[in-house]
Amino acid sequence: MSLADVLRQVASGWLKAKNEPFTNHPIAKLVRQDLIESIKAALGEVHTKYLLKSSPGAGNWADVPWLAILNPKLTTSTQSGVYPVYLFRADGTGVYLSLCFGTTELRQKFGTNGAKEKAAELRDEIRKRDKRLSSWNEFIDLRANTALGRSYEWASAGAKFYDIENIPHDNELCEDIKELIQIYANMNVKQKSIKMPNHVQASSLPKPFILLAGISGTGKTRFIREQAKLTGSIKETYCLTSVRPDWHEPSDLLGYVSRLSGRAEYVVTDVLKFIVKAWIELKQAGLTLQGSEVVGDQNQQQQVKPFWLCLDEMNLAPVEQYFADYLSVLETRQWGWDGDSFNYRCDPLLKPNLLENIDNKDKLKSDLGLDGCDDLWQHFLENGIGIPFNLIVAGTVNMDETTHGFSRKVIDRALTFDFGEFFPNDFNAFFEPNSEPKALSYPVFTDGRNKAELSDTHDSDGALSIGFLTQVNAILDNTPFKLAYRALNELLLTVMIQKPEDVIGLQAVWDDFLMCKVLPRIEGDIDKLTKVDSEPNILEQLSGLLNLLLAEIWDTEVRPDLFQKSAKGGSVLTIECRSKAKLEWMNSQLKNGFTSFWP
Template sequence: MPLPEAITQIFKRKQKSYKMVLILSLIEELRATSQDRVSYDRVKERFLSYFLAEQERGHRVDQPPGRELWKDAPKSQLKDIINSPVNALSHILFVNSEDNTIGFHSQIQRQLGEEELFQLERLANDELQSYNAALQHFSLQGYLEKVMAEYSSAKKETFAEHALGTLFRKTLPSELKALPFIDEQYKVQGSVGQGNWATVPWLAILDKRITETTQHGEYVVYLFAEDMSAVYLTFNQGVTVPIQEKGRREGYVFLRSRTQEIRELLKLTNMNKDENIRLVNSGLGQDYQVSTVAYIKYERGSVPNDEQLIQDLVNVIEDYRLYVETVTSTDEEANNEEVETLPQTAEPLKDEQVIGILHQIQAHIRRQGFFFPEHLIENFYLSLKAKPFVILAGISGTGKTRLVKLFSEALGATRDNGQFSLIPVRPDWSDPADLLGYKDLSGRFQPGPITKVLVDARQPENRHKLYFICLDEMNLARVEHYFSDMLSVLETQEWREGAIQTQDLISPTLLDTPEDQETYGGLGIPENVFLIGTVNMDETTHPFSKKVLDRANTLEFNYINLQQYPQEIGQESGDPAELTELNHLFVRSDYLQLVDAYDTHKELVVRTTERLVKINTLLEDIHAHVGFRVRDAICFYMIYNDRYGLMDEEEAFDWQLLQKILPRIQGSHSSVRRVLLSLIENTIGNGAELAVNVQELMDDASPLYMKWASGKVPPVAKHPQSARKLAFMLRRLEEDGFTSFWLS
């Protein structure tokens, strides 16, 4: 059978030859031992042996950083080098730090028989040979021809993590910045699109004294024709802002006027000064034809040699330098003028792109020296996707706040740009005014910390950006008191004009002045805002009501392995710039009511609902059963997981059972014991090594829950995480006379 797509795409983004050699080394060790997990040290030895042997034969291979020969590289450096491809392939490989073994993730391993391993080995060998044959110095001619030869076919492939994306965003900017005439005053930036392939890919050189964006100002840019028949080196102007501010007709008049002024000012040596640049027939490509001051055309298959290309670029940059110096000397204020950009259209991602993006987020987190359990990031993402309010619970110091910060940071939401906000909850918060704001004695509205973020997020230029709000230590005060308005407004989400909108958060009675009405009037919870609360459960905090639990997924951080050490990270695969270009649709919900998804996912919805009906029958005895809101949220989670292919169905339902059902259970009665035992029986499943007899264990359940005691290997279960938590809750009930999900 063919290799799964997750495997066939692993070499699309080249990370030197390291990934290919790592895969070949792992396959050799797997065959030698006939085990699913093998010694990480043995794989490292095979990895190093390849490069040593190739260099001894006189073959050209990737050199270790700062060294010409692999035999001269220190051991500490070798660890960094192999960690780089291991982290780049973390979506298919798993390293167990406890026993120092490496192997494929279980879901990947199940798809790799001997035939598939042979296919993977052949693929790695082919890629390795091709890569080694192509080792050469930077060639601008080679790269321009490469783009024109490959871009059209690349547009049919997955956008995320594609090699051409790396070429435009990282490789080419890095190579151009190394040229002696491109100094620090210039920003070099390339793009193949934001979330989807661009019609006209580009590579721009911008003088930071007048602009750092291609939306306005003047810059030098390589533009590729849509049909890849030619690439143009151009002196150009930003088209987005002028057309948005003036309209297309007046914008064109303005651009043509500026074009004529610049042509009269500069020599523009050997450049064409007309509108015969042909990119596309309509759209932004047509805008470029109007905004282009001058250009040089290079036809596919006839791109001149590097010497000529570099000389052309030198001439254009010199004209650009003279222009910038003229502009900045005649108008000092122009350099400081801020041009407000209007919102762009947000394009949704394809389902198959999501898993690659999540792997890049995981890689970013590892680069910061943090490690979270397998599938926790996928679970966190699915929880946010199902509902824009998530609770992270557990003992102090387990990385709850850090997870939110790093996840947000990977997507370009930071404190510096205002898209990530950490709001510490105070114990004295007693009503929504503490969070939302209040009217002072002068009659002016004083916004609360969350209101300031919501106002910023709904600005037209920001409405496609991701905003994350972390309410730290959320239950130091009673959540229902200060957060009640937010919870109520969350329930008013509805589709309006293709976007999710809510009722107003700020009462009109608080907005007396025209300024306040303009700033805060009609303020709901924008669809690009996501709320995460962190909670520590101890004697100093307040419990949650079912009203809160119904509206959130509760991720638990109580099971800690202190022997997880930071991995030594080398050059990590994945370009963070690709993630910062994502729009809010990556996280925003696609469904608000079950009817939105029922027709296309009927079988999964029915199957999931039937599971919940059986569980609800048990929960009714202790008045902990769930309603339609919880059912819909769980179904949405299961649908997203199925669409994106992140986990198998049983594992996904295990997460939902743990996060949406178990937090509702607490009490001291025998009926609670009966429910816990019945749920454990349900989570263990048929054919497991443990049989549960509810009646026999009603008086003493210790023979059951002690099987999950520390240091023991727990029994195999259909839903292992939920079974472990239920065993803990059952033990607390017997030993303390009371139990709750929230006891740590």
């Protein structure tokens, strides 16, 4: 069937179809299958570089059916980015071929009115980039009846309209789509070149694996979701996975090889798809894959959005078992910087020999969302699938009779937040919050011995932090809670990231480090927490020491909050010393026979 015939049949039958059952309707089939095949034929071999998506609706009829032509190196979603698209009028009187940009992400960030203003800026910039668009209509009228349909109308940088009574022959239709594809390709549309709306300034985490511990209902899962919205979008950069109590193998998270059909086929999980999606984001930013390394510059790195993987109720299953592969590979991440240039490498979660032994590699490639990403797929075949540097794994944790505890292997590799202490629920501020979380992002350093980064902090050579941790570790000596190099490295990384300018700022870093890395390790009864019968217990010894080491903030409310800001203007919040209150609480629990960090 010719392209003209398909366009005509969809448009002419649309109004009638919308009043008929959706399932198995021939018009829906035309949009989903015949239209895609006709566009592939019109583009010829060029179509292999693009991902074609179409929709007559999802379960119910859409107001405006569409077919989008996406460059998977730039975007795999119609919710963001720029792409050519066919948009049918809601009343069936015709169809537009438009250079469109996704509105969902804009509306999530700026609201409808703000998104329209940003869209106008994008339209002007895109049209300036290629004079050929001057012969294309600047505005479109889809006669839409829904907010989503109407949003397409203000998200076009150029369009041509084909009236149902006068749809051109295939020759003209093919010339138009090929011209628009050329404009699309020549623009090299990336965030860097198209100046999509700037993302919120985000603070790097020292580790891309965090645990949010707290009682049920405090907003831990919502916090992760909101972080994804601040720096990206729910659709693109957030994945919620509910942990099942029967998970015991890494395959529960990352997938497995099945031979039920007699052939080796890989069963893909949503988590693995999301990890690959984060890798695609690196390619979209223009980063280069060289052997097992990702190579680029600071400008490119800053275009890469964090991808938030939320493992809800993470400890319903034994974390050490189903999460073993990630915990091991996490420590192999390496960042290297030379001026503004960087390289990143990481051992694979899925090794290349596993991928090589899959019989139907094309199916696996498609299941992973890698159609049109041949170079990334080849990278995976040669090097395996590692942890992309923009992936942040955030687990929500409840400690009760239905959940499992954490070994120190897990705690050592994570950044643990007592959610109620860092992001407290203030009932009096329920309607008008006084504070809001800062936007967080992935780490860009793995080596705390970077004296160039330390040089512009209050601890310019790291000596103060080393001295602090040495004294804390002296109390923990000859106990299971003693700290090692990993803890020191992460303390120095935190100093590099937070860049404290004075002694109060540095002590705030130490205070939060105690909360996130030291105190979560400590648990047990009085015998376990007392080294010699005549000595005070470890918690009491730590309190006495920290009263001196954190003297500027111990009994005051002057330390800055490193993870929240004022909801009124974003100014710095000052809070009480967190570790003092936590040590007092843990010590009171110990008097009842047993204590731990977990609320």
